[in-house]
Amino acid sequence: MSRFKTAEGKNLYGLMAEFDSPDKLVAACYSARDAGFRRLGAYTPYPIEAVWEAIDHHRSKLPLIVLAGGLIGAIGGFMLQYWTSVEVYPMNIGGRPFNSWVAFIVPAFETTILCASFAAVLGMFALNKLPHPYHPAFNVERFAEASRDRYFLLITTKDPDFDPVRAREVLERTHPVEINEVEE
């Protein structure tokens, strides 16, 4: 339920400007922030560090998640081997100690990598809130070009200071190709 309506009377999610170069998008991001907008969406066909810096950058939490995954894999993998080989199923193999920790390093290494990799992928999905099959941005027909060669800036109505007239003014000053209303 939005406070604002589109020209056709539908609920408004935000205003989206289309740009034909990454530099224009970066400049527009700064203009929108200077105008006081905070809930911005910047969409690019490939990763551009400058855009991320322009909208709202904080360090990714992903490395910590991956570290946690790796530690769980390392400790879990070793403990599995220790528990089975020493506690529940001790076998004398050529007189080697039950806790053959040197030999256990190899599977423990593999479980470390396995759990850290899952943490990296699932952590990335979680931080990006994927899978996310529906998003209002997809209602804009031109948005299909965001995965080709166009750059988009979205100012959402979730912004506490959102005002459709002022948002349009700000976006118009940034030399966009076109500006579209985004239906919710």
Place this chain on the structure above:
Amino acid sequence: MADLSPDGRMGKPPVLAPGHTPATVTDHISAIVLRQTPRWWWVAFGISFLVMQLLLVGIAYLVFEGVGIWGVNNPVGWGFAIINFVWWIGIGHAGTLISAILLLLRQEWRTSINRFAEAMTLFAVACAGVFPLIHVGRPWLAYWLLPYPNTMGLWPNFRSPLIWDVFAVSTYATVSALFWYVGLIPDLATLRDRSRRRWKKIVYGFASMGWRGHAAHWHNYEVAYLLLAGLATPLVVSVHTVVSFDFAVGQIAGWHATIFPPYFVAGAVFAGFAMVLTLAIPLREAFGLKDFITLRHIQNMAKIMLTTGLIVGYGYLVEIFLAFYSGNQYEEFMILNRIQGPYKIHWWALLLCNVLAPQLIWVRRVRNSPWLVFLVAMFVNVGMWLERFVIVVTSLSRDFLPSSWGTYSGTRWDWAIYVGTIGLFLSLLFLFVRFLPMISIFEMRTILPEAKDVHKKTGKAQG
């Protein structure tokens, strides 16, 4: 070569042909997937699919009859199954090397070959995985290899390299698949946006997880991708190391050697690059991808193949040297047996394929001719299979006691299953090039001048 650098002498050919923009790159690569299926694809896929039936029939008969249909017996208990397993898993290594290690080393040219090299890794590991499973004799009990609570109260012996192999290979397959899928997500979004048919939009949209290219998403994405590369790098080295432990931990002369892990890893990369070249050269012709997979890629890969080939050649020398240096009569005999024993043809052929043939890469004219490089790569493909044959069979066939010597050769079923896995590999590959972008579209966009400029400008603004 005529296509890109007119005389082949002045400087290096470019990584990407000039004149491309994000739009042309996107349209060119996605069109391969979205256009109508070319007729030759049906022919190629059909042949591969028929060849794959050899594998299916072979496995069906194997399950029905038992491993007696193979040539393995005492004293050679490891035959084609292990040779093919090591050969396939080695081939897979180049994909991970290109996608992970060359990424960390900032080798920009990897961008246009990493996607299908990773796909090749997955399919090669799939082919490799078939063999240990059917080699256990009762494949329906293969899950006993895994540690799981069971009513028998049994657990695997974690001191055995064979169990290490289970962990290494299954981790490798899983992580390669994750890495490949993560790399595909933005390109699946491109296909979703570019396809006109509704069902295609739904399928690609579902697979792309609703990727929108938000700047915050890209940020987490790049961190994830880099971390995966960092994790895959030690993993790929560990996999063939563990495979070599299957041999090196044994006491058989010719297996019990400390050089095995590095020698196996170099051999794996050598075989893998040969296979990437074997696939890349015809694919760039068939799909008109010479703008993206240029002579530069072929030259670079050929050079890596030559380098790793030299390491493998050094490995052969050290094996011979150590046999005599050890003063151990069994080791000495093992080498002499390889050179002049019943499998001498295999040994000499492997030297021709793996040591002599790659030396042609030193010649600039060979490096500049894709089809000559292709020819060398074919030699290496054969040579690396022979290498595994020589390692597995010569040592087992004549061990410590002459009274227990024997000979080995593959039966028609051995060959059927081996050739069948080549059919499986090619079938998977043809499905891949038909339904997924074989070149990473979003990464290609990042190496365009347009993308590089924006990085430079903001660098100044920041400073």
